[in-house]
Amino acid sequence: MNKIYVVGIGPGAYEKMTIQAAEVLKNCDVIVGYTVYIDLVKEHFPGKEFLTTPMKKEVQRCEMAFEEAAKGKTVAMICSGDSGVYGMAGLMYEIGERYPDVEVETVAGVTAAIGGGAVLGAPLIHDFCLISLSDLLTPWEKIEKRLKLAAEADFVICLYNPSSIKRHDYLQKACDLILQHQPENLVCGTVENIGREGEKATIYTLKELRDTKVDMFTTVFIGNSQTKVIDGHMVTPRGYRI
Amino acid sequence: MNKIYVVGIGPGAYEKMTIQAAEVLKNCDVIVGYTVYIDLVKEHFPGKEFLTTPMKKEVQRCEMAFEEAAKGKTVAMICSGDSGVYGMAGLMYEIGERYPDVEVETVAGVTAAIGGGAVLGAPLIHDFCLISLSDLLTPWEKIEKRLKLAAEADFVICLYNPSSIKRHDYLQKACDLILQHQPENLVCGTVENIGREGEKATIYTLKELRDTKVDMFTTVFIGNSQTKVIDGHMVTPRGYRI
Numbered sequence: 001m002n003k004i005y006v007v008g009i010g011p012g013a014y015e016k017m018t019i020q021a022a023e024v025l026k027n028c029d030v031i032v033g034y035t036v037y038i039d040l041v042k043e044h045f046p047g048k049e050f051l052t053t054p055m056k057k058e059v060q061r062c063e064m065a066f067e068e069a070a071k072g073k074t075v076a077m078i079c080s081g082d083s084g085v086y087g088m089a090g091l092m093y094e095i096g097e098r099y100p101d102v103e104v105e106t107v108a109g110v111t112a113a114i115g116g117g118a119v120l121g122a123p124l125i126h127d128f129c130l131i132s133l134s135d136l137l138t139p140w141e142k143i144e145k146r147l148k149l150a151a152e153a154d155f156v157i158c159l160y161n162p163s164s165i166k167r168h169d170y171l172q173k174a175c176d177l178i179l180q181h182q183p184e185n186l187v188c189g190t191v192e193n194i195g196r197e198g199e200k201a202t203i204y205t206l207k208e209l210r211d212t213k214v215d216m217f218t219t220v221f222i223g224n225s226q227t228k229v230i231d232g233h234m235v236t237p238r239g240y241r242i
Numbered sequence: 243m244n245k246i247y248v249v250g251i252g253p254g255a256y257e258k259m260t261i262q263a264a265e266v267l268k269n270c271d272v273i274v275g276y277t278v279y280i281d282l283v284k285e286h287f288p289g290k291e292f293l294t295t296p297m298k299k300e301v302q303r304c305e306m307a308f309e310e311a312a313k314g315k316t317v318a319m320i321c322s323g324d325s326g327v328y329g330m331a332g333l334m335y336e337i338g339e340r341y342p343d344v345e346v347e348t349v350a351g352v353t354a355a356i357g358g359g360a361v362l363g364a365p366l367i368h369d370f371c372l373i374s375l376s377d378l379l380t381p382w383e384k385i386e387k388r389l390k391l392a393a394e395a396d397f398v399i400c401l402y403n404p405s406s407i408k409r410h411d412y413l414q415k416a417c418d419l420i421l422q423h424q425p426e427n428l429v430c431g432t433v434e435n436i437g438r439e440g441e442k443a444t445i446y447t448l449k450e451l452r453d454t455k456v457d458m459f460t461t462v463f464i465g466n467s468q469t470k471v472i473d474g475h476m477v478t479p480r481g482y483r484i
Contacts, residue, residue: 008356010260011350014261016260016350017260017261018257018258018261018352019258019259020255020258058482059483082352083364084359084360084364084366085356085359085370086368087364089364089367090478090480091484092364093363094479094482094484095484097473106360106361106364108252108258109352110260110351110352110356111356114250114327114351114352114353115350117324117326117348118325121331122329122332122334122348125326125327125329125332126328127374127385128327128371129371129397130369130370130371131369132369137480137482145395146369146395146396149391150371150391150397153388153392155392230335230339231338231339235332235335236332237332237333237336238328238379239380240300241301242337
């Protein structure tokens, strides 16, 4: 049976990929992906055929992968982080219904929350949630509701897609909603360019974060009521007595 | 400076570890961990010194790691999945305050939500949260509140530690709380023994899941209102038009 692997390559640096992901990319015929991610892996897998589509051409990218697999090639569709977290894995299964002769297998990777958490310290040790602030595919009202309820539940919150040119004030809006349930001095953090050149972690209070501009290559972490700063690291205790 | 790496080894199988994690384990002097996890990695890193403590001896395990590092050895403290998600990373930074001459670095890994999601298909494509049902270190009232608010927010919910001998009815209790906001036919799934021998994914409705017994090696996935079953896989759409 023809096969497509949907592979999360992790945050960016080659060594943050799983051994399995690297094996799949080494053994496939064609690697398909968003231009930026193909550029990240290209040098490590010489001799492969690379196919790309730009942003907002996700459906075409998936169809391209299935067409290549239907020709009998082994295909890897790559995503940054994990392909199952705001990645292509869902769309691949949906479009896969049209290609019953192609089998889809998902290969897990380190998503930005996990990769960025390791850079900051240990912010995600206890219950947490991931919320994307992008309202391209999700109504803003739904995002607002999730932010408010997550803050009320005292989850650690990790925000994906916190900003874009059109959505320059979304992080501020999100912080204002969270401030309805959490204090101004709540420990927060950001990580820019996780696992890539220019990686940088910064710790803020929630009030400071509200007044900070971040770019689209930044992942945002909002602590819970127990989160603290230890020696420059953002740490959420699990509750062990020490 | 003496150094301890807190390393997530992923779900279990060697190839699901990151390349970086394998490099750290290959280059360190001592590997410290819970007995079960040491047994998973031992054969791949011959010649290392291995130190273990049993469950509920987490504080002692961390202290042991710092004592070894203080002797000048390079130490790796391993956790299953990611060390920053219900793992040892938080406790290591907390105990690290007593050992100012030892530097702690966290190495990210694939946590059970991500690893198990890949086995089921793509359940975590959209906003989701992780909740542990273990009330050893967290009051049950707090867990209940998080379950209710997460269901109200229509998050996909991934449950860690869904059961133990003492907590045999906790999954049922959790499902009953979620049923206050979500329908009986909500798509759910479980994965047993992720990345290990006996790996097994099963899809349920929320009603069926409520009446199912799971063990402590199972990770539970509760869909959102959009989650569906495609060709035996649990898939949450992101919202692309196809």
